[in-house]
Amino acid sequence: MRNCPRRFCALCLSAAILLCFTGAALEKPRPLVIAHRGANAYAPENTLPAFRKAAELGADGAENDILLTKDGVVVISHDDTIDRCSDGTGRVDELTFAQLREYDFGSWFSPEFAGTQIPTLDEFLDVVAGMEFILIELKTNDRDIAAQAVAAVSARGLLGKTVFQSFDMDAIRACKAADPAAKIALLYGSGDYDRQIRTDPAAFIAAHRLDALHPQYNVVTSKLVRACEKAGVPVRAWTVNERNRISAVIGQGVRGIISDEIELCQTALQSPAIVHWFMAVIGDIQNAFRQGTDIFPYRPDAAAWLQAGLNNGDPNVRNGYALLYYLLWPGAQAARLLYGLINNYCPLFSQAASLSA
Secondary structure, three states, rough: OOOOOHHHHHHHHHHHHHHHHHHHHOOOOOEEEEEEOOOOOOOOOOOOOHHHHHHHOOEEEEEEEEEEEOOOEEEEEEOOOOOOOOOOOOEHHHHHHHHHHHOOOOOOOOOEEEEEEEEHHHHHHHHHHHOOEEEEOOOOHHHHHHHHHHHHHHOOOOOEEEEEEEOHHHHHHHHHOOOOOOEEEEEOOOOHHHHHHHHHHHHHHHHHHEEEEEEHHOOOOOHHHHHEEEOOOOOOEEEOOOOOHHHHHHHOOOOEEEEEEHHHHHHOOOOOOOOOOOOOHHHHHHHHHHHHHHOOOOOOHHHHHHHHOOOOOOOOHHHHHHHHHHHHHHHHHHHHHHHHHHHHHOOOHHHHHHHHH
């Protein structure tokens, strides 16, 4: 009994050390909060009031979308047409800059913003120059818009904190061609790029000379982030607007969160690291199902065959198919989950899989 206090102290010390190491492991670098099309919950998207509000709210950066007018001016607009966000109609590339300036880009959002004009890239850069991070999305692969955008950023000395992104690989390659110092990032969701990147992120990044990856939040995994960090490339997730999803990508270790919900992101960042870690695990499990489906795909023909059996008029046949269904479906789901989890959390399995591929 006399050793009990000593054992208790040793146990407490061990627990404290474990807690310290666990806490250190759970802590991730603070990601940047990037206002998607400005503070679009407070002001019309992609307008100067929205970008000013983003800075006022304390966002670390701002994201926009650029297009070229008929007479070659780079303007901020997400849509190819002005129908949704103005009182006019028509394609941006079929209207001159002077024509575009005649339309009201604010009243659709609120009468408070009546008379708001479509901004140019130059005007945008003047507003966000003091922010920590600038994100410019190219909506087309036109070499002229890439060259103009890179030149405008470079002329203001902002190239070091600006990233040019696009879903179109040719668009961001044009930026790199305009200036090798321009930083480029690929935007992508689930699909071919996702599968290629998951197979070997470092090789994909090197092959395309990427400076960052910008995946949709639902394809982000802890494994992907670790691989990119090892390759020296940050991962920034888009467009993350739900509290749980925000916590998940924080826990997965992304370096930037592109979001419409600036204040929600800032609040989520105040949560304990254990919360982010827990949500990251849930996010990885959800992605495990998706990755497992790549290996164990859903088969419409098999499903139709099974459904026909379940609809059979003979009760014995119907019951036999029902039993088969209840045996196969959980097994398929379990196989998908197991594959995804092992692939995410077991490096030895991942290496063996890549060698056998």
